[in-house]
Amino acid sequence: MSRRFFAADRARDTLRRGPAALGLLLALLLVAVAGAASARAEDSPRSVLLATTTSVQDSGLLEVLLPVFREQTGIRVQAVAVGTGAALRMGTEGNADLLLTHAPEAEKTLLREGVVSERVEIMENYFVLAGPSDDPAGVAQASGVKEALRAIRDQEQPFVSRGDDSGTHKREKALFRDAGIDPDLRWPGLTRTGSGMGISLQVAGQREAYILSDMGTFLAFQARTGLVTLSRREPALRNVYAVLIVNPERFSGVRAKEARKLASFLQGVAAREVMGQFGTERFGRPLFEPLASLPAIAAP
Amino acid sequence: MNELDGLSLLAITLRTLALCGSSLVIALALGVPMGIWLGSRNFPGRRALLGLVNSGMGAPPVVVGLLVAQLFYRSGPLGDLELWYSTQAMVTAQVLIALPLVVALVVAAVASLDADWALQVRSLGIPPLWRHWLLLREIRLGLLAAVIAALGGILSEVGAVMQTGGNLEGETRVLTTAILMYTRMGLFESAYALAAVLLGLMLILAGLLTWVQYGEKR
Numbered sequence A: 001m002s003r004r005f006f007a008a009d010r011a012r013d014t015l016r017r018g019p020a021a022l023g024l025l026l027a028l029l030l031v032a033v034a035g036a037a038s039a040r041a042e043d044s045p046r047s048v049l050l051a052t053t054t055s056v057q058d059s060g061l062l063e064v065l066l067p068v069f070r071e072q073t074g075i076r077v078q079a080v081a082v083g084t085g086a087a088l089r090m091g092t093e094g095n096a097d098l099l100l101t102h103a104p105e106a107e108k109t110l111l112r113e114g115v116v117s118e119r120v121e122i123m124e125n126y127f128v129l130a131g132p133s134d135d136p137a138g139v140a141q142a143s144g145v146k147e148a149l150r151a152i153r154d155q156e157q158p159f160v161s162r163g164d165d166s167g168t169h170k171r172e173k174a175l176f177r178d179a180g181i182d183p184d185l186r187w188p189g190l191t192r193t194g195s196g197m198g199i200s201l202q203v204a205g206q207r208e209a210y211i212l213s214d215m216g217t218f219l220a221f222q223a224r225t226g227l228v229t230l231s232r233r234e235p236a237l238r239n240v241y242a243v244l245i246v247n248p249e250r251f252s253g254v255r256a257k258e259a260r261k262l263a264s265f266l267q268g269v270a271a272r273e274v275m276g277q278f279g280t281e282r283f284g285r286p287l288f289e290p291l292a293s294l295p296a297i298a299a300p
Numbered sequence B: 001m002n003e004l005d006g007l008s009l010l011a012i013t014l015r016t017l018a019l020c021g022s023s024l025v026i027a028l029a030l031g032v033p034m035g036i037w038l039g040s041r042n043f044p045g046r047r048a049l050l051g052l053v054n055s056g057m058g059a060p061p062v063v064v065g066l067l068v069a070q071l072f073y074r075s076g077p078l079g080d081l082e083l084w085y086s087t088q089a090m091v092t093a094q095v096l097i098a099l100p101l102v103v104a105l106v107v108a109a110v111a112s113l114d115a116d117w118a119l120q121v122r123s124l125g126i127p128p129l130w131r132h133w134l135l136l137r138e139i140r141l142g143l144l145a146a147v148i149a150a151l152g153g154i155l156s157e158v159g160a161v162m163q164t165g166g167n168l169e170g171e172t173r174v175l176t177t178a179i180l181m182y183t184r185m186g187l188f189e190s191a192y193a194l195a196a197v198l199l200g201l202m203l204i205l206a207g208l209l210t211w212v213q214y215g216e217k218r
Helices: A009-040 A054-059 A061-073 A084-092 A104-113 A145-154 A167-178 A197-207 A215-225 A256-267 A269-277 B006-040 B046-057 B061-072 B087-111 B115-123 B128-138 B140-155 B159-165 B175-185 B188-217
Strands: A047-052 A076-081 A098-101 A116-126 A128-131 A159-161 A190-192 A210-213 A238-246
Touching: A047 A054, A047 A084, A047 A256, A054 A061, A054 A076, A054 A197, A054 A215, A054 B175, A061 A076, A061 A256, A061 A269, A084 A098, A084 A104, A084 A167, A098 A104, A098 A256, A104 A116, A104 A167, A104 A238, A116 A215, A116 A256, A116 A269, A128 A145, A128 A197, A128 A215, A145 A167, A159 A197, A167 A210, A197 A210, A197 A215, A197 B175, A210 A215, A238 A256, A256 A269, B006 B046, B006 B087, B006 B128, B006 B140, B006 B175, B006 B188, B046 B087, B061 B087, B061 B159, B087 B140, B087 B159, B115 B128, B128 B140, B140 B188, B159 B175, B175 B188
Parallel strands: A047 A076, A047 A098, A159 A190, A159 A210
Antiparallel strands: A098 A238, A116 A238, A128 A210
């Protein structure tokens, strides 16, 4: 009666192959599940959620620092790279325990509003204004970054903007404002990528455009973009990274004790030593300068 | 020191397979019965449901990821489960992405059966459970297509798993999010290595499908 389904040669062939294929797939999956299960077993119960700027995460610094912290305290740090704008927003909504960002003005506002209970500056470096090596706007000769930006804008030279409300973008806008240029105004030559620093740098490289970048990402992509640094160290380009502890009194879910421990660790001697060295191996120079500063505490 | 090492590559690959495998199993367990039901019954509202499934097939994964991530955030409705940036959140998103694919392909397979097939099986007095088994055998190619489409879809997807998992080292980092991260870091060799593994997995999948189809045609 069921001849129709079982007897035909072609069907039998498939019936032989079908299960074999499925079996292979299942075996593959089983191995994978076993692997994942064994990886899970070592998870420690306590963890803390750190929302961080992409520039720090992408530098690779946290992958060196956080294992040390875990070894010392047993606390697992979940570092999510979301960009400064999104990280601050996550803090405002109580969706993270700590924030690692580089937007001092916005950070101080959160501290004033009591969204975060503590702000600690942990390290700094300098933004760079980069551009094509032939430097058509003569930025290298400018007295400072403000004059450089005015020259780029006045000559309508190509400029690539992050346009994504990241920490670097916030600084870019502030620098334009300080130079007397409306940062929201579009002009020929201006490209807004809305993408991360690496992609933006590559766009700038392709278009031989000027761009403001953090040092780490600039160096990581320099070989690919062919851009050169045209700015010097100046106060306007100082880039300070701070750790913010989300206020546990406002958000009951915040793991304050663990967060405080991580903040102390990042201020400590061991972490500062790692920060001061980091980058030498890949770039021949450190990417960050550790800061020894007292935390600013929110008014009760 | 930040470049990808062999052990991490293996761990990321195994994690990717485990996650996608779990999502696939769940999507099949839910989607196959739904597809058979939708494909073999006629009832008012069936067309509307089919329309919903078909539009679900085109649901942008990045939107699914955005919504699922909001769901699991601390401030979200499921925040108390403490599943933010977890593999569970990732699987939820992947199931939502894969489910419409499975349902739609099963519906198509069931609908393309000979019209008198069901009649014949029923008239032979075969018990219901066996009847369903026969049906599954009959639509095996459609099922296989559903498996491949669903697995291919979630294996190559990056937006949703990035938003729900967060690419956490040793926890939620999968092949696609790791490729994105290493590209962002400018460590292209590591990104290439991960890309090769992902491509390899896809090729194995496609190979399996062709192998089975070849057996069917001969």
